[in-house]
Amino acid sequence: MQQNLDTVVIVGGGTAGWMTAAALAKVTHGRVTIKLVESEEIATVGVGESTIPMIRHFNQLLGIDENEFMRATQATFKLGIEFRDWGAIGDRYLHAFGQIGHRSTTLAFHHYWLRMHQAGLAPDLWAHSINAAAARAHRFMRADTSLGHSPLAEIVHAFHIDASLYARYLRRHAEKLGVQRTEGRVLDAQLQENGHVRSVRLASGAQIEGELFIDCSGFRGLLIGQTLKTGYEHWNHWLPCDRAVVVPSASGPDLLPFTRATARPAGWQWRIGLQHRTGNGHVYSSQAMGDDEAAALLMRNLDGEALAEPRVLRFESGRRRKVWNRNVVAIGLASGFMEPLESTSIHLVQSAIARLIQFFPDQGFNPADIAEFNRQSDFETERIRDFLILHYHATTRSDSAFWNHCRNMDLPDTLRDKLDLWRASGRIARHGDELFSEVGWLQVLHGQGIRPAAHHPLADALPQSEINDYLDDTRAVIQRCVAQMPSHADFIQAHCAAAKDLETC
Numbered sequence: 001m002q003q004n005l006d007t008v009v010i011v012g013g014g015t016a017g018w019m020t021a022a023a024l025a026k027v028t029h030g031r032v033t034i035k036l037v038e039s040e041e042i043a044t045v046g047v048g049e050s051t052i053p054m055i056r057h058f059n060q061l062l063g064i065d066e067n068e069f070m071r072a073t074q075a076t077f078k079l080g081i082e083f084r085d086w087g088a089i090g091d092r093y094l095h096a097f098g099q100i101g102h103r104s105t106t107l108a109f110h111h112y113w114l115r116m117h118q119a120g121l122a123p124d125l126w127a128h129s130i131n132a133a134a135a136r137a138h139r140f141m142r143a144d145t146s147l148g149h150s151p152l153a154e155i156v157h158a159f160h161i162d163a164s165l166y167a168r169y170l171r172r173h174a175e176k177l178g179v180q181r182t183e184g185r186v187l188d189a190q191l192q193e194n195g196h197v198r199s200v201r202l203a204s205g206a207q208i209e210g211e212l213f214i215d216c217s218g219f220r221g222l223l224i225g226q227t228l229k230t231g232y233e234h235w236n237h238w239l240p241c242d243r244a245v246v247v248p249s250a251s252g253p254d255l256l257p258f259t260r261a262t263a264r265p266a267g268w269q270w271r272i273g274l275q276h277r278t279g280n281g282h283v284y285s286s287q288a289m290g291d292d293e294a295a296a297l298l299m300r301n302l303d304g305e306a307l308a309e310p311r312v313l314r315f316e317s318g319r320r321r322k323v324w325n326r327n328v329v330a331i332g333l334a335s336g337f338m339e340p341l342e343s344t345s346i347h348l349v350q351s352a353i354a355r356l357i358q359f360f361p362d363q364g365f366n367p368a369d370i371a372e373f374n375r376q377s378d379f380e381t382e383r384i385r386d387f388l389i390l391h392y393h394a395t396t397r398s399d400s401a402f403w404n405h406c407r408n409m410d411l412p413d414t415l416r417d418k419l420d421l422w423r424a425s426g427r428i429a430r431h432g433d434e435l436f437s438e439v440g441w442l443q444v445l446h447g448q449g450i451r452p453a454a455h456h457p458l459a460d461a462l463p464q465s466e467i468n469d470y471l472d473d474t475r476a477v478i479q480r481c482v483a484q485m486p487s488h489a490d491f492i493q494a495h496c497a498a499a500k501d502l503e504t505c
Contacts, residue, residue, distance in 0.1 A: 003363040005032055009210030011186055011200060011223055013038030015163050016332025016349045017216035018170035022062055023353045025177035034178065037200065037208060039185040042218075049272050049279045050078060050259045050343040051158040053097055058350045062173060070496035072169045073161040074275040077257050077488060079135040081343065085263040086448055088396045093447030094258065095342070096132035098156035100125065100439050101474050102149075110442050111456040112467045114426045118455055121468065125446055127475045130155055130482070135258045139485040140492075151481045160259065160272045160279075163346070182208060186217070189227045196327040196365075197223060211363060212327055214356075215334040224320055224330040231321040232336075238389045238409065239317035240288075240402070241267045241339055245295045246281040247310040252303030257488040261341060262301075265289070265400040269301060270340065275498050278303060283339055286314075288402040315339070317385075323377040324370045329356055336381065341388050344435070351380060351435075376433075383434035386415040387441070394448035419450070426452035 008024060010017050013036060021036045028034070059069055069075065080096035087093075101109030109128065116122035126132035130151035134140060143155040175181060184202035192198045199209040200223075215223040224230045236242060252273065260271040267284030282298035289297075295310045319336030323329065330336075331352045338344050355376055359369045393411060397403035411419070421427050422445055428438040459467075486494070 005211045005361065005363060007033045007035065007210040008212045008214065009200065009208055010034070010036040010214040010216055012042075012216035012218060012332075012334070013167060013171070013181075014216065014218070014332070015167045015170075015346060016218075016334075017214075018167045018174055019058070019346075019349050020214055020216060020331055020353055020356075021179045022170045022174035022177065023058070023357070025174055025179050026062055027357055030178055033180065034174075035180045035182065035208060035210065036174075037182045037184060037186055037202070040183065041185060049163050049274070050081075050160055050270070050340065052343050052347050053156050053158045054347055054350060055158060058353075064173070067496040069169065070159065070492075071498045073159075073165040074277075074498050075159045075161045075496070076255060076273055076275060076492060077140050078158040078160050078259060078343075079131040079140065079155075079257045081259045081261055082135070083261050083263075083391070083444075083447060085397075086261075086268075086391060086395060088449065089263075089399065091447070091449070093443065094126055094129075094132045094135060095440060095443045095447070096126065096129045096135060097158065098129065098131045098154055098439075100132075100442070101128040101471075106461075107456055107458055108438065110439075111426060111459045112462070113471065114452065114455040115459040116464070116467055116471060119464070121464075123471065123475060125443070128471065128478065130478050131157075133478050133482045134485055135256075137482050137485075138254060138256060138488050139482055140257045140488040141485045151478050152484070157257075158343070160274055162274055162276075182206075186222055189213075189223055191227070194326075195228075197227065212329070212361060215328055215330045216332050218333040219315065219337070221320070221330065221334040223328045224323075224325060224334055228325050228328055230325045230330075232316070232318055233321055234316055234318040235385060236317060238385065238412065239339060239392070240285045240405065241283045242314065242316060243286050243291065243294070244281050244283045244313045244315070244339075245291065245298050245310045246279075246313065247298060247302070248277045248307045249280055249302045250304030250307060251276070251278055255489040255492070259343065263395075263397070264297060266294070266402045268341065269298060271303065275492065277307060281340070283341070285402055288400065319378070319381050322374055323352070324373050327361075327365055329373075331356075335377075338381065338384055338388065341391060342384070342436075344384050347435070348381070348384075352377065379432065380435060382412070382414065383431070383436070386412055386418070387436050387444070389415055390419075390441075390444055391448070394445070394450050396449065422450065423452055424454065426455045 025034050080094050082094050084092050145153050147153040186200045189200045190198045197213045199207045256273050262269045266288035269282045272279040282294050284294045291312050315337045323335045332349050359373045392406040428441045430438050
């Protein structure tokens with residue numbers, strides 16, 4: 001007879017821990033006791049301040065009001081990511097959310113645009129994206145689905161958030177749903193005879209028992225790594241950056257509705273504007289640049305006065321060989337690390353939670369369920385890994401040993417196959433439930449200078465004049481729509497500005 005779980009223990013708070021606690025409390029409807037153990041002594045990493053649109057689904061699951069959430073987290077809106085100096089110094093392009101153009105009944109929009117581009121007749125690709133056009137104009141509004149087929153109904157947004165404030169906000173929400181929080185530092189864990197975790201021991205001597213344990217202890221991986229000795233698969237040979245120096249600064253002159261990622265000689269720098277400050281970080285390879293030099297480079301390139309001393313974080317890109325091992329599921333940094341180049345850190349927490357809900361166990365912990373959970377986790381991270389590698393590899397930069405290495409490094413077969421297909425025909429293959437869409441791949445491939453030798457032959461079925469009119473009309477409609485949108489700053493002020501005395505951290 002099936003025996004359902006009684007108790008889930010989450011080790012670690014922060015964004016990962018409190019997202020997990022809130023979601024599990026919501027979906028278990030009080031039938032499972034959810035306990036979270038965290039210590040105020042342990043600081044969270046706090047680098048994941050940029051999100052992608054799927055976070056809106058998570059907030060909707062919890063019944064969170066978006067304006068309230070934005071005020072509580074000092075959030076701004078995000079329409080995409082601007083990449084500077086990646087393909088070559090001086091280059092600039094956007095990876096904008098949402099679609100580009102409109103799909104015809106036969107082909108994706110980009111095939112028609114590509115035909116005209118190869119003939120030297122196509123305008124800028126991003127002029128056909130409402131998200132990109134609005135981002136460039138520093139304008140924003142939420143999608144208005146009542147407008148039918150208007151581009152204003154197709155705006156797709158995410159957020160820039162203060163991750164520490166988001167964790168605090170979720171804690172309040174989760175505790176209202178019945179999550180039991182224990183303050184204390186976890187020292188170690190005790191195992192059952194079958195190798196499953198029985199309990200965790202706190203510095204106070206207290207023991208907390210459970211049946212399913214969620215490891216949200218960050219890079220430490222207290223349960224998944226230290227206790228169960230789950231191996232780690234390193235990806236440093238493809239993603240060579242292994243450190244980040246981070247610092248908040250005073251807000252710049254413009255409240256930008258996009259993240260900025262600027263390539264540097266040994267890595268790249270992010271800029272994320274919030275309502276109360278700007279988040280900055282310099283991700284780099286310690287083999288190519290020292291910590292002091294990396295910090296100095298970051299400090300020279302801030303938009304406003306630094307609000308703290310820079311902190312250096314160390315990490316290793318890769319993943320656990322098993323994200324779910326026995327009765328322990330690793331979520332967040334405990335499961336692995338994908339650098340924040342495409343803002344996937346919080347999304348990977350969200351997708352792991354969704355997958356755990358899908359395969360939520362009973363006390364039998366069926367091995368087939370665990371194996372499928374791990375297979376799906378591996379697939380997701382491998383495809384994200386490939387997308388990140390593309391940014392480094394697709395470059396003509398030769399100004400440093402770092403970029404020479406990236407340009408010439410061997411690639412995973414899965415990425416090489418995608419590149420071969422694009423180069424040959426302009427086709428983009430998206431497999432299964434991989435995260436990034438064809439439009440996302442298109443923008444990075446084109447934005448970083450990889451040009452296909454041909455276009456889809458069926459794009460030649462239409463007269464060139466008809467395609468030209470099609471492109472012109474799309475571009476003109478988007479320009480008119482953007483002109484109707486308020487500025488990003490004005491929209492926030494009107495709908496979701498945080499109180500001036502909101503406590504920050």
